[in-house]
Amino acid sequence: MYKITIDGKELQAEPGSTILQVAIKAGIDIPHFCWHPALSISGNCRMCVVEVEKMPKLQTACSTLVSDGMVVYTNTDKVVKARRGVLEFMLINHPLDCPVCDQAGECKLQDYYLIYGKYESRFREEKLKKRKVVDLGANVILDTERCILCTRCVRFFNEITKTNELGIFNRGDHSEIDTYPGKKLESIYSGNIVDICPVGALTSKDFRFKCRVWFLERTPSICTLCSRGCNIEIHHRQGRIYRIKPRVNMHVNQFWICDEGRYGYKFVNAENRILKPVVKGSSGLVPVEWEVGVIDVFMNLSAIISKYGSGSIAVVASPYLTNEDAYVLMKFAREVINTENFGYLPARRGSYDDFLLRAEKAPNERGLLNMGWKTWGDGAELLREKINNRMIRALYVTGGEGFLSQVKDVSDLLSILDYKVFHMSNREGEVDSINAILPSATFAEKDGTFTNFEGRVQRINRAFGPVGESLPDWKIIKRISMMFGKLFPYEKAEDIFKEISEKVTSYKGIDYLAIGDEGVLTDGI
Amino acid sequence: MKISFRNDVLKEAQRIISLYPRKESSLLPLLHIAQREFGYISDEVEAYIAELLQIPPIHVREVVSFYTMFRKRPLGKYHIQVCRNISCSLLGSDGLIDYLKKQLGIDEGETTSDGLFTLSTVECLGSCGTAPVIQINDVYYENMSREKLERLLEELRRGG
């Protein structure tokens, strides 16, 4: 270990690390644009210059390796003047359109200007005209006038996805970022370049002009679109999601998320959200109060039990359930309905790659296995057989949308059954033959945990809602169970997790509140 | 349209590639050959060279746009490049540029309507001892004066 001094603070520094790395670790802010922890060092913005004793010139903190006994100053007059100079240079050709720029509020140029800039513009010449509102495809819009040519986006495609989709053309102050002519961004990780763009040069089509960023609340969560469990932040306002951003977790997704996850949140605030319980009457499906819905389900299930026995009811878990939902649902099947016919419908399989994207398009299949669930088969074949044999007369389904879309000839299958109750968040697919739909909350509206494909338990947090009168799945089950005379004593997801951590071997000793930003790795299946 | 080198040119290209420990090092020389063969570096040429060297086409395009000698458009039969840097400027290159503009009826970067001349100004050609210097296609013309230029233009108009 080296000893170095930054602004009078004595610090331990790993040999081979840079001044900037050491400073960041010590909580010392050295402004920078082009440096990004996941990308190669480019040293082009020149914003991170610092003064180092015994070195005549200012040094870029991002590229200067520490040496033992090094003495660094990050805020001398010389440094501050250099930073002001860099900002002034960047702003020469930069439009002053912060009032209409989506980046305003999270723009490094704007932020640093407020600290180091604030001068009368000395630029009397004509600004360079460059291309604006360039559609790069993949939801990204480029404004080359706002670009400060830090090359983060170029390096992202060269080094992270290795798809080489952006280049810098021409030279000098005519340099411009672009795709190859006629080509659009194709990488499913393209959205990340909007995140790493330190200014408003790259903006998201999806988010453009939707909301000023300072109005947004941020809630840490986990992406539900595949089993990777990428760490995300939900940016929302007044019960509506405006965008999804990646959250750093070096063990899971590093700094990135794929576009499926980034833009796959629309169902949360979709028009077709089911806001109230719906039961089938003589005139079709009608919305009812929860009390009415719960009694209806209870009466119908009871009737099936008394007619065909409790084993004639099958319970279907969904890989979209949290561990807490899945745990309570299991108890419901075993202790409330008293059936051995319970299983889960596996996640839909889709495209995958060797980076983040996993084939299993749901967040918690591993968690279901951990909670003791067995599969009904990829297309619920085992279930189909039992239905066809008339062994099963009624279904209790969670994640109903998945069931309707994944099970082949689902209407025919359902028509055989006497009674069907589904938990659903969105009204999708052939729902007419369902007897009761209980509105479930989405991941954005509840607390709980998911266990990703490698066994990492990670927390999701309620951002808002739930929407309408929907409820987390476990709360719905709790209400139904109450009718059966079974009282689940859980008030919040944490209570259920506490029980899980006592009962499920591989989760032994995990404290819900202590599950941090990295999650907790478990090993058992 | 798919473009490719003739066999003999391809051989020349392969010989050049073999001079380097790494293929991609031959990008600049190969682009020179392509420009000689096809007149300019079209998008098709970029794609072809990229394929030849197994590098991303966007990389070739970045390079083409960086170096001033590579052209994205066809030029006139005679590309007149007038040095405008210090030694030439001290010895009258501005006057030569004005003269050429007037004589040819075109501005910098333009080509005469008969396709004969393209006029460019360039930075130092490294021949300052014989300033002012102009370059026509690959050849330097040194110690230029208006009179010499007049005769040269006439010769070129008559077909070189």
Added chain:
Amino acid sequence: MELLLTKRFSIPDAFRIEVYRETGGYRSLQKALQMRPEEVIEEVKKANLRGRGGAGFPAGVKWSFLPKEKKMPVYLCVNADEGEPGTFKDRYIMLKDPHLLIEGIVISSYAIGASKAFIYVRGEFLDCIDTLERAVKEAHREGIIGEKVMGSSFSLDIAIHRGAGAYICGEETALIESLEGKKGRPRLKPPFPAQKGLYQCPTIVNNVETIACVPYIVERGGEWFANLGTEKNGGTKLYAVSGHVKRPGVYELPMGTALREIIYEHAGGIIDDLRLKAVIPGGSSSPVLTPDEIDVKMDFDSLARIGSMLGSGAVIVISEKACMVKTLYVLARFYAHESCGQCTPCRNGTSWMEKIIKRVEDGKGRKEDIDLLLDICDNIKGKTVCPLGDAAVMPVESFIKKFREEFEAHIAFKGCTVSYEREGVLNV
């Protein structure tokens, strides 16, 4: 004085290997191959041979920065991207005495342990490329390059690489990038090329003139070479003189020859016997000198002492007929044009300076422009990835410092007050 680098300039057909050999060529190589590589490096160190490209870094010291353990191949890159405005010396070496360069390359490669050398020639120099290609072929044929150089166990290949129009490729790491088939964007340093250069392997980049000195150093010893020049500035130097002189051209003179002597004796003085107004002593980026400074000795240290630099040794002579504002504009335009665009201060600073100086030149200057220019210089100087930033700043600072009244007059009288003609002095 005995001519070395230009000795064959007046010999007809000296570019042919027979003529080269008849006039003593390739004897140094033979001698070098009898020496140990370290001994060659030692002689070059003793010679005080300083980089002729502009930086003036001692070549022998540069060579000794190579890693001692040879885990990776070592490359020699000869910088023939002669592009510093005012400079035209390397072109003549390549055209008139290509084998001198080749002999220097073979000896230098032997000394540093390179088995592959590249000559990076600026793209416009097609005549040089042709001459070098021919010379390399001849050398190959005669066993001077290729497998087992002159029967020794040392082997070397030389490839000639044609650039494509980018001044910045004269910067050694940009040259390396360009040689790798990329845009010429300079690398961050450290690591220096001697550690990680071409293909991340140890690499030495030397200027043509530097390498051309090596055969003489080997032939007659480092001490002899060192004694030709001044203290710490060994050898002769090619001074390329251009601008308002009667006899522009390349003059080989002892390192440290007085600037006055170069201008008035060798180059014949100012055309039309006009008055001297200014001299740029070492290529366009070296700070300009006034007539009362021309007794300076033209070596790296003497020029540094008076706040300028020897650079490439290209002397640009400016007479009273030239407008300093216009001349500075030409240079500012050049640096803005040649900025690679990588780092902020150079990319935006050079083009901003160009625009301001143009405005002053056009008679639309404001009083505050002069100090603004100096402050922009301050914000560029020492803050860029490569030396191009400093190169762009030095003319601006020095022109303003030494000819401030001319700039002020331009602003006050809204245009040029010098009887400068657009035709240039020659046509007056």
